[in-house]
Amino acid sequence: MADFLTIDDLKMDGKVVLVRVDLNVPVEGGQVTDATRIEKIVPTIKDIQKKGGKPVLLAHFGRPKGQPDPTMSLRQVIPALEAALGQKVGFAEDCIGGPAKRAVAAMEAGDVLLLENTRFHAGEEKNDATCAASLAALGQVYVNDAFSAAHRAHASTEGVARLIPAAAGRLMEAELKALNAALANPDRPVAAVVGGAKVSTKIELLTNLIEKVDHLVIGGGMANTFLVAQGIEVGKSLAERDMADTARGILEKAAAGNCRILLPADVVVAREFRAGAPSEVVAADACPPDAMILDAGPQTVAEIARVFAASRTLIWNGPLGAFEIAPFDAATNAAAQEAARLTREGLLVSVAGGGDTVAALNHAGVADDFTFISTAGGAFLEWMEGRDLPGVAVLERP
Known part of the structure; x- marks a missing residue:
């Protein structure tokens, strides 16, 4: 397995950091029933904040087939995300375009912003160049902390990483090191x-x-x-x-x-x-x-x-x-x-x-x-x- 870039390799001070995370958690009656995946991304978000970056979270939820579906909105994971982080989390009604741009522009140091389900756009799973460019335009740095989605070449997992400086988050880093130790060496x-x-x-x-x-x-x-x-x-x-x-x-x-x-x-x-x-x-x-x-x-x-x-x-x-x-x-x-x-x-x-x-x-x-x-x-x-x-x-x- 090749050597890979990590958070330690990126300058983040004052920058908007797009963070691909896995928030595809079980939800019943609008409540998250198992927050394990949410808890595992906390170290990455905290480290980005320590380095002066402003984390903007990208994630998918369910299989909405490339169009908005209120039952698969990421809004429902915000209470569990806020509980795990111990702070308020902002939310944008879309992951690209006006709503996302305005929400990112309004961020202050220490803020965390969650963008709406990336799979509400058909271009996400197609790894469409325009979709990737629209996502990349929101930030200056990209961090992938979703190993669970790394086998897919999607706009938010692969396309964005080709357009702005990119590295692995702490969870991805731990995963890659563990897997490398188990099978590669x-x-x-x-x-x-x-x-x-x-x-x-x-x-x-x-x-x-x-x-x-x-x-x-x-x-x-x-x-x-x-x-x-x-x-x-x-x-x-x-x-x-x-x-x-x-x-x-x-x-x-x-x-x-x-x-x-x-x-x-x-x-x-x-x-x-x-x-x-x-x-x-x-x-x-x-x-x-x-x-x-x-x-x-x-x-x-x-x-x-x-x-x-x-x-x-x-x-x-x-x-x-x-x-x-x-x-x-x-x-x-x-x-x-x-x-x-x-x-x-x-x-x-x-x-x-x-x-x-x-x-x-x-x-x-x-x-x-x-x-x-x-x-x-x-x-x-x-x-x-x-x-x-x-x-x-x-x-x-x-």
């Missing part, structure tokens, strides 16, 4: 956990990881597809039988590349998918025809723990079973708690990301114990797949 051995429902959505991810890691743990519904690929019957379990050839190809490449793939040796099966449904542990090749695999078994968890103990770096994306419903959360919880213990003891660098992953680690009570947890879904996955992220590439040091 890691302490070895490296282990990865990849779970979730479908192999088809993670082919590029698996293909990239088998070239980069020493141990690859496959869990969730994906593991069932790999079992089928080895001629093992999985009863009524979720499995993509049409992906069996692909799974076999991944196993062959891993063997040739000295990457050990760990599949379940034992599994937890049940006849129905509901909380507290009667379940039993069986060998991975002994799933009854009328049952479905819903979690990895204790023997598999013990082997995963041995892999973690023998590793120095861990990358985690996706749960090992149907963690939303007990008792099928046992494997994910146990493995996550073991990774957290090793991290606390300084024996493991652990980086995790993706929506289900964050939820699973919160459920296991260990989210605060991992070295770094990325709240970026698509961007984290594309980084793990080895792709260049447009919103990051544009911040590289010349």
Whole structure:
């Protein structure tokens, strides 16, 4: 990963600083129900203020399809933003044009201004040159603190950064450093956990990881597809039988590349998918025809723990079973708690990301114990797949 510019590289005193942030938070009844993403951008905004800059926040919210939609107005996040910052936040009814220009012109030292949803303009997602120029005209400096949107070449994530001096914010900086340490230049051995429902959505991810890691743990519904690929019957379990050839190809490449793939040796099966449904542990090749695999078994968890103990770096994306419903959360919880213990003891660098992953680690009570947890879904996955992220590439040091 290339070296990139940060806030420390930019002169901001007396300047309007356009700050791309992630405010795409859950809202119910006009109230923000989880302010985690808002709280994470506070250090960047405070540092800009300390350097004498006037932060003007750019963000999207939902998918308004390029036109104004009152239900997706960023106005509804202002109370949570003010609570996190401990100060009043101004608001402009548009992110470009007259309303934005007037609001920016009225700013005084110490002020923070939020502009309306960038996706209310079709030019945002098209990375339209005129839209980018209209945004850039509002400020003298640009800071991107939204790694979660960095895999998109949009006007507010990539276009603006080409027009005025640009750098990574503190959250983006922390994210890039953590990801670089985990995959580009890691302490070895490296282990990865990849779970979730479908192999088809993670082919590029698996293909990239088998070239980069020493141990690859496959869990969730994906593991069932790999079992089928080895001629093992999985009863009524979720499995993509049409992906069996692909799974076999991944196993062959891993063997040739000295990457050990760990599949379940034992599994937890049940006849129905509901909380507290009667379940039993069986060998991975002994799933009854009328049952479905819903979690990895204790023997598999013990082997995963041995892999973690023998590793120095861990990358985690996706749960090992149907963690939303007990008792099928046992494997994910146990493995996550073991990774957290090793991290606390300084024996493991652990980086995790993706929506289900964050939820699973919160459920296991260990989210605060991992070295770094990325709240970026698509961007984290594309980084793990080895792709260049447009919103990051544009911040590289010349």
